[in-house]
Amino acid sequence: MTTTIERPLIGVAMVCLGVMGFASADVFTKLLVTSLPVPFIMAVRYVVSVAVFLVLIGPKRRVGVLRANRHMLVIGRGIILTLGSLTMGIALQTIPVGEATAIIYLSPIAVMILAIPVLGERVTALGWLGAALGFLGVLLIIR
Structure with missing residues (x-):
């Protein structure tokens, strides 16, 4: 059982892993935008994300996690995230990844x-x- 002291540490560790994941994704995107269209890169990124998500929830059959009582907010967030990823990919075509990340x-x-x-x-x-x-x-x- 996780104690209340361990929970914040787990949270901090997860944030650090998330930051490393996003940083890695931006570096790889910078490499890819020189030879592939940004929409294609983002489409593959999100298809892979959905596949990983389905693998993670599949064995547990927790389809309930897919139910939302605020559908429009969830859809809106998805649209905003997609637009943000596309604009970041376009930005990485024109400026160094360090500058783009600093602006973020x-x-x-x-x-x-x-x-x-x-x-x-x-x-x-x-x-x-x-x-x-x-x-x-x-x-x-x-x-």
């Missing part, structure tokens, strides 16, 4: 701004300060 790290500011009207969250002054410092770091990397 502006997303915390976008998330904070969207969280106010969409989720009704309140962002503290400390949160804005952290976002501003992160933005300065991004500017240093890009420069």
Whole structure:
């Protein structure tokens, strides 16, 4: 049984693995965009993702995980993710992967701004300060 102390560590480990996965995907995308069309690369990426997902849930037969009570939000998120992947692939055709990744790290500011009207969250002054410092770091990397 997982203790409450281990759960955050598992969460941190999963985030680190996810970051490595996305970073690897971007590097491989940068290599592939020189010889293949971006939509093809993204289509293969998502077909493989679906196949892996089906293999993972298949033995458990947990089809219930596929049921959503907010279908339009799930579909909208999928569309936004697809558009984000396509635009990132196009960006990687024109700028170095390091610069593209640095620009992606502006997303915390976008998330904070969207969280106010969409989720009704309140962002503290400390949160804005952290976002501003992160933005300065991004500017240093890009420069």
